[in-house]
Amino acid sequence: MKTSTRGLLILAVVLAVLPLLLPNSYYFDVAIRIALNAVVVVGLNLLMGYTGQISLGHAGFFGLGAYASAVLTANYNWPPFAALAAGAAATGLLAFVLARPVLKLKGHTLAMATLGLGIIISIAINNEGQWTGGPDGIAVGALSAFGIEVAGEKQWYAVAAVLLLAVTWLALNLIDSPVGRALQAIHGSEVASRVAGIDTTRYKVRVFVLSAVVASIAGSISAHYVGFITPNMAGFFHSIELVTMVVVGGMASVFGSILGAALLTLLPQLLSAFEGWEVVVFGAILMATMIFLPRGLVPSVGLMFSARKRG
Amino acid sequence: MLTIQNLSKSFGGVHAVQDVSFTVKEGSIHAVIGPNGAGKTTLFNLVTGVYTPTSGQVVLRGENVAGMSPDLLARRGMSRTFQNLQVCMNMSAIENVMVGAHLRLNQNLFASMLRLPSVRKADAACRDEAARLMEFAGVGKYVDAHASQMPYGALKRLEIARALAAQPKVLLLDEPAAGLNHTETGEIEALIRKVAQSGVTVVLVEHDMKLVMNLSDHILVLDYGKKLAEGTAAEVRANPAVVAAYLGAAA
Amino acid sequence: MNNQSEPLLEIRGLTSHYGRIQALHGIDIDVRRGQLVALVGANGAGKTTLLRAISGVQPVSGGTIRLAGADITRASADQRVRAGICQVPEGRQVFGPMSIEDNLKLGAFTRPKGETAEQMERMYALFPVLKEKRLLPAGTLSGGQQQMLAMARALMGKPSVLLLDEPSMGLAPLLIAEIFRTVASLRDQGITIFLVEQNAHAALAIADVGYVIETGAITLSGPGPELLDNEQVQSAYLGM
Amino acid sequence: MFAQFLQFLFSGVTVGSAYALAALGFTIIYNTSGVINFAQGEFIMLGGMLAALMAGAGIPLPLAIIGAILITAMVGLVMEKTVIEPAQNAQVVTLIIITIGASLVVRGLVQIWLGKGTHALAPFSGDTPITLLGATLLPQSLWVLGVTLATVGALGWFFGRTLLGKAMLATSHNKLAAQLVGIPTGRILLLSFGLAALLGAVGGILVAPITYTSYDAGIMLGLKGFVAAVLGGLGGGAGAIAGGLILGVAESMTAGYISSAYKDAVPFVLILLILFFKPAGLFGKKSTERV
Amino acid sequence: QNIKIGSVLSVSGPAAFLGDPELKTLQMAVEKVNADGGVLGRKLELVHYDDGSDAGKANGFTKRLIESDKVDVLIGGTTTGATMAMAPLVDKASMPFISLAGAVVIIDPVKKWVFKTPHTDRMAAEKVFEDMKKRGITKVALLSETSGFGASGRKETQAVAAKYGITLVADETYGPKDTDVTAQLTRIKGTAGVQALFVFGLGQGPAVVTKNYGQLGMTAIPLYQSHGVASDEYIKLSGKAAEGVRLPTPALLIANVLPAGDPQKNIVTNYDKTYKDRYKVDPSTFGGYALDALNLAIDAMKRAGSTDREKVRNALEQTKGFVGTTGVFNMSAGDHMGLDLSAFRMVEVKNGDWQLLK
Numbered sequence A: 001m002k003t004s005t006r007g008l009l010i011l012a013v014v015l016a017v018l019p020l021l022l023p024n025s026y027y028f029d030v031a032i033r034i035a036l037n038a039v040v041v042v043g044l045n046l047l048m049g050y051t052g053q054i055s056l057g058h059a060g061f062f063g064l065g066a067y068a069s070a071v072l073t074a075n076y077n078w079p080p081f082a083a084l085a086a087g088a089a090a091t092g093l094l095a096f097v098l099a100r101p102v103l104k105l106k107g108h109t110l111a112m113a114t115l116g117l118g119i120i121i122s123i124a125i126n127n128e129g130q131w132t133g134g135p136d137g138i139a140v141g142a143l144s145a146f147g148i149e150v151a152g153e154k155q156w157y158a159v160a161a162v163l164l165l166a167v168t169w170l171a172l173n174l175i176d177s178p179v180g181r182a183l184q185a186i187h188g189s190e191v192a193s194r195v196a197g198i199d200t201t202r203y204k205v206r207v208f209v210l211s212a213v214v215a216s217i218a219g220s221i222s223a224h225y226v227g228f229i230t231p232n233m234a235g236f237f238h239s240i241e242l243v244t245m246v247v248v249g250g251m252a253s254v255f256g257s258i259l260g261a262a263l264l265t266l267l268p269q270l271l272s273a274f275e276g277w278e279v280v281v282f283g284a285i286l287m288a289t290m291i292f293l294p295r296g297l298v299p300s301v302g303l304m305f306s307a308r309k310r311g
Numbered sequence B: 001m002l003t004i005q006n007l008s009k010s011f012g013g014v015h016a017v018q019d020v021s022f023t024v025k026e027g028s029i030h031a032v033i034g035p036n037g038a039g040k041t042t043l044f045n046l047v048t049g050v051y052t053p054t055s056g057q058v059v060l061r062g063e064n065v066a067g068m069s070p071d072l073l074a075r076r077g078m079s080r081t082f083q084n085l086q087v088c089m090n091m092s093a094i095e096n097v098m099v100g101a102h103l104r105l106n107q108n109l110f111a112s113m114l115r116l117p118s119v120r121k122a123d124a125a126c127r128d129e130a131a132r133l134m135e136f137a138g139v140g141k142y143v144d145a146h147a148s149q150m151p152y153g154a155l156k157r158l159e160i161a162r163a164l165a166a167q168p169k170v171l172l173l174d175e176p177a178a179g180l181n182h183t184e185t186g187e188i189e190a191l192i193r194k195v196a197q198s199g200v201t202v203v204l205v206e207h208d209m210k211l212v213m214n215l216s217d218h219i220l221v222l223d224y225g226k227k228l229a230e231g232t233a234a235e236v237r238a239n240p241a242v243v244a245a246y247l248g249a250a251a
Numbered sequence C: 001m002n003n004q005s006e007p008l009l010e011i012r013g014l015t016s017h018y019g020r021i022q023a024l025h026g027i028d029i030d031v032r033r034g035q036l037v038a039l040v041g042a043n044g045a046g047k048t049t050l051l052r053a054i055s056g057v058q059p060v061s062g063g064t065i066r067l068a069g070a071d072i073t074r075a076s077a078d079q080r081v082r083a084g085i086c087q088v089p090e091g092r093q094v095f096g097p098m099s100i101e102d103n104l105k106l107g108a109f110t111r112p113k114g115e116t117a118e119q120m121e122r123m124y125a126l127f128p129v130l131k132e133k134r135l136l137p138a139g140t141l142s143g144g145q146q147q148m149l150a151m152a153r154a155l156m157g158k159p160s161v162l163l164l165d166e167p168s169m170g171l172a173p174l175l176i177a178e179i180f181r182t183v184a185s186l187r188d189q190g191i192t193i194f195l196v197e198q199n200a201h202a203a204l205a206i207a208d209v210g211y212v213i214e215t216g217a218i219t220l221s222g223p224g225p226e227l228l229d230n231e232q233v234q235s236a237y238l239g240m
Numbered sequence D: 001m002f003a004q005f006l007q008f009l010f011s012g013v014t015v016g017s018a019y020a021l022a023a024l025g026f027t028i029i030y031n032t033s034g035v036i037n038f039a040q041g042e043f044i045m046l047g048g049m050l051a052a053l054m055a056g057a058g059i060p061l062p063l064a065i066i067g068a069i070l071i072t073a074m075v076g077l078v079m080e081k082t083v084i085e086p087a088q089n090a091q092v093v094t095l096i097i098i099t100i101g102a103s104l105v106v107r108g109l110v111q112i113w114l115g116k117g118t119h120a121l122a123p124f125s126g127d128t129p130i131t132l133l134g135a136t137l138l139p140q141s142l143w144v145l146g147v148t149l150a151t152v153g154a155l156g157w158f159f160g161r162t163l164l165g166k167a168m169l170a171t172s173h174n175k176l177a178a179q180l181v182g183i184p185t186g187r188i189l190l191l192s193f194g195l196a197a198l199l200g201a202v203g204g205i206l207v208a209p210i211t212y213t214s215y216d217a218g219i220m221l222g223l224k225g226f227v228a229a230v231l232g233g234l235g236g237g238a239g240a241i242a243g244g245l246i247l248g249v250a251e252s253m254t255a256g257y258i259s260s261a262y263k264d265a266v267p268f269v270l271i272l273l274i275l276f277f278k279p280a281g282l283f284g285k286k287s288t289e290r291v
Numbered sequence E: 001q002n003i004k005i006g007s008v009l010s011v012s013g014p015a016a017f018l019g020d021p022e023l024k025t026l027q028m029a030v031e032k033v034n035a036d037g038g039v040l041g042r043k044l045e046l047v048h049y050d051d052g053s054d055a056g057k058a059n060g061f062t063k064r065l066i067e068s069d070k071v072d073v074l075i076g077g078t079t080t081g082a083t084m085a086m087a088p089l090v091d092k093a094s095m096p097f098i099s100l101a102g103a104v105v106i107i108d109p110v111k112k113w114v115f116k117t118p119h120t121d122r123m124a125a126e127k128v129f130e131d132m133k134k135r136g137i138t139k140v141a142l143l144s145e146t147s148g149f150g151a152s153g154r155k156e157t158q159a160v161a162a163k164y165g166i167t168l169v170a171d172e173t174y175g176p177k178d179t180d181v182t183a184q185l186t187r188i189k190g191t192a193g194v195q196a197l198f199v200f201g202l203g204q205g206p207a208v209v210t211k212n213y214g215q216l217g218m219t220a221i222p223l224y225q226s227h228g229v230a231s232d233e234y235i236k237l238s239g240k241a242a243e244g245v246r247l248p249t250p251a252l253l254i255a256n257v258l259p260a261g262d263p264q265k266n267i268v269t270n271y272d273k274t275y276k277d278r279y280k281v282d283p284s285t286f287g288g289y290a291l292d293a294l295n296l297a298i299d300a301m302k303r304a305g306s307t308d309r310e311k312v313r314n315a316l317e318q319t320k321g322f323v324g325t326t327g328v329f330n331m332s333a334g335d336h337m338g339l340d341l342s343a344f345r346m347v348e349v350k351n352g353d354w355q356l357l358k
């Protein structure tokens, strides 16, 4: 069996068994947040890890999705899934329009441009209080379709788990396809990929839009789940958090992304006992992880494993 | 097949290529030689769309393609290797070769994400073919290797395999034998000949005169960005200007 | 030539790994003072790895390297340069965005400031094209020009041992002859040279001693011209 | 009308100089290692906080300043030694995440040891505003501007003229080659962190009388400094100054003429536009990679 | 078994200077109560989480407190955003919840389980406008912070201005971390007819505004601040420029100048002293909100005679004449805050200290 198929199976089993082990709905809550974060991070990794284009503004897209759902359902009474789709479409369109000029940039200028994008989005959300509720945030109704409402942590867990599984499957397929190789080739050498007939701009735009749409959808669902959103979720720090999840988990590793999201979502929960020292301990763990597993959790551990097997 | 007319390129004050014209016949092996810094690589970069010419035309099968981007040229059957290696170090060796076949595979994002059977089948076939090409280029033992683990000489051949995977009509090779010893150069020579025999037009830059003289149907000599001489191997070798500027008395 | 003098560079049982792949399997090499030693081998045999290990930029997993009797196996790369080991690396490795002049100045990083200008003039005399382009970024040079720059930069460090990793790669025939002449004359000036070359013929022809490396191990050694006549060498590396 | 414009300009230049100083720190570390040091803002914060607290504890201002600079530089050195050096051979993104971790640790420790309060540092030359053509300017602004220019001059000389400066640049362009010509790349990196921390501290101290300081003061200045540095092309002093001033003046002009609500957003729009036309930043060199 | 007090506060992040004294106060007060024998014969136990000024995290921690820690009463939500993110959960779980955030929306419309201790921003605006009216000011420039506190304050200020016959002739904003607002102030200076400047913000921003206000020589236009700057730190940071600034504040800030007969005199001097003794820094009015919240909860439990959530909630709603640091609370089914304008005192900065205005 291919490693990716095996990984997907393991993920499915873990997701299926987990509910039996979680003692109360607080633990479900953490699991749901992990799954929803992981969805965004898997999408972002396609852009960052595989295609080599950094984005420090992805929380902006996440926020756009969340606010589209919030505003359209609360103020205009749209059905949740219509709002979600509209948010995803609008985010995709915005990403599409901006991708061309933005992705012409490289390295740190690209980082800065995407950072700027994210900041502009979060400022707009912050300032347009008459729709968005401003800095204090806005309440979001339940997620429902055809009269069925997702209610309770167990149902939400099912939704998040299925979504994560689906996104993981799609991402794994993509990577191991001509399109996925084109993306990785762009990372490796842009000239070489263009000479091989790859329209690099077009592919960069596609993966940028794709990851933005994934973030938007995850944003919408998170908004419904939490029930209340603030501009923070579109802000700079959330973007950094997402990037950190990608790198800690491992660039160009889908399962790494899931683990990265899990670790960085869990840590603050585990560290809450440290009273005032949480930030320090969190920072120290972050550094230690990167020093001892420089390629991120999954790739580094993978290397160690194969080393042991052969050596 | 390929006609270059009055092609020029300057970088600021440096005239890297000046008013160069020549024609490459279909199915032939055409060599470009000249001293270091003569403009050979720049010429390749112009022809393959990596650089935009300052002036002049590149006519590929009747169509002026000057200024066209490399991916559009690839669609028209052009492929190349690089003097400064451009191997994707983030991928495995065989995936590098498969990238070369990109244009012949399904490029639909959704088909790829859904792993449609057609995509999967074509991909598997492509992988087999890539392995064959690696064998053909003499790097068969690296089929399971990651590109970053391969030595320099093997990477050069990997690039050739990648270029061949595109099934090009015109193949430009920039110093394919650099970093190879005589025996290995001999293998490369045989490989290029085989490729040309299969109907591919080959343009080649190389400093190994033995290889150039053995292979080339036609040789173009550049010096300071300008055409210095042109002709068959024998003609070029006999040209005193070429001997003085490039070959030296020994050759 | 100076076969009887003590070994300046003495390598014993050197091993090195890339992760779990072993690239060098116990290399023994002696380079005597003032000698020109050539190392030939196929792609991937481990030549570059060996040179990197000697320069201290490649981790060594076993064995020792001695320079003039002193153990430098654990010395840092810059200490080795100060001790007189300079390298012209594979793939040239010039400082792309910096001017040619700055590249040369940096080549003399470990040298007293006073001698830089003079040495630089010597390099410009050796490679006039570098003088012509001295204010341009090194990255814009053609492949061969970069190779010359890499050579000049290493010489700026006034090495007592010069490591050359395929110095003729990508050079025009005229220049190859020139490079080999330069290498030979450097040896005559008393610089000890360890030369890795694919152009085995030219290398062995001027070498005092030759070594053949195959998959990380030395399989043959002897005086340069003698190796040229070796059948095995001829078929594997000389294309005969 | 003109007085108003001038006032906006002064305000922009003051803030912009602070951004420029912050940008210089980024530039130094970027130029030796290719790493964007997300802890740069914490150096700025440390300088301001330490100086303010020491001065508040009765230590004479000049001594407090020197003390704050030295301690911050030490922090920079320790940080390099303990967390950057062990990861030296890792990819750049890994190092960037490490600097994020380091910034959290520094900020967290300061918050624990020095508290969450906001502190002020007395201006160096009083706080009587200088009036010029109807607009006013604090003397401290002149300090910021002056020291920024002097620093840029000094750095320009260091990187452009001295061999050590060039060796630092060379280390980032090609670490392998730098090692092969005998540059002690480890120590160079150490030096660059020390220097960047020192500069950050100087910036933090200079702006503290204008902006006040607290344990989280470094976040915003660090972010703006990063933007200014990239806008300037991360090349050197001139770029950092240009980047900082453009950002600062764009902000104050936006606040003055367009909308204070979008004062942080409009400059980003402007910067994006600039980057679309100059992808390497204002003073950035086009990449010279060849194939 | 202990009585569990759950709290989610913004002890780090941008709102840390609010959340930090709140947490310290809770910890101090819980210790004190336990030392004095606890409540209903049981000890109090504080279970606290820091939301890092992120409402999303506040929501998650609230779930944890309810589901996992099974607390008896919930105090927190340093910011309005956090409170609003917590509110739907306490409603579902039937958990008495006392918020420490300012905005009116928290209690208007009334939510069954949600109470709050701080004055609303609307009250602050009203108090300020009352004072302006006394001075005959009708044209006011508003400069508000883009934080939740400032944005909500701006909205309420706009809403109540007309009631006091005041027109807002300028409406500017600044960011919470801005280091210079001369551009906005210059604009205000250039607006015709401005008679006073009203700043609505928290923390260091208003100090920057005050300093720039001094730099631009705008002293002819009286400067009003909101209760968001009611701390000694404000005067320390702003220096000379703060002279003459007026603002509404809870009694705590002026504990020492409060007349002896004031009902709050006792509690505020007491809190002021114990906090200073324990933490070596001045208490802030924000800490006072937390103290009041805890005491309200304890009071309600005592009156209810149990920790039964429904009973505690009902007792909370019936709180009458409860004297806190913030004011005297009189809750009802229609008012889950229970404060009126008298809880605010108007003060002016004179010679670097607070002076109570009559």
Ligand SMILES: Nc1ncnc2c1ncn2[C@@H]1O[C@H](COP(=O)(O)OP(=O)(O)OP(=O)(O)O)[C@@H](O)[C@H]1O
Pocket (backbone or CB within 6 Å): B011, B014, B015, B016, B034, B035, B036, B037, B038, B039, B040, B041, B042, B043, B083, C140, C141, C142, C143, C144, C145, C170, D290
């Ligand atoms: N991007 C560039 N910017 C500035 N100058 C350039 C650039 N590219 C090439 N040049 C200059 O153009 C000239 C021709 O370079 P080119 O690489 O084409 O030479 P070449 O014939 O391939 O030499 P070699 O045999 O050494 O590879 C050189 O002098 C080089 O410095």
Ligand SMILES: Nc1ncnc2c1ncn2[C@@H]1O[C@H](COP(=O)(O)OP(=O)(O)OP(=O)(O)O)[C@@H](O)[C@H]1O
Pocket (backbone or CB within 6 Å): B148, B149, B150, B151, B152, B153, B154, B179, C018, C019, C021, C023, C041, C042, C043, C044, C045, C046, C047, C048, C049, C050, C090
């Ligand atoms: N970064 C690396 N990671 C893993 N393996 C490597 C790496 N670099 C080289 N190798 C392996 O080490 C062996 C020796 O490589 P080395 O580059 O020293 O060969 P070489 O003799 O210099 O070859 P060439 O003539 O092609 O330059 C090769 O088998 C190669 O696959």
Ligand SMILES: [Mg+2]
Pocket (backbone or CB within 6 Å): B040, B041, B042, B083, C142, C143, C144
């Ligand atoms: Mg070339």
Ligand SMILES: [Mg+2]
Pocket (backbone or CB within 6 Å): B151, B152, C047, C048, C049, C090, C165
């Ligand atoms: Mg090699």
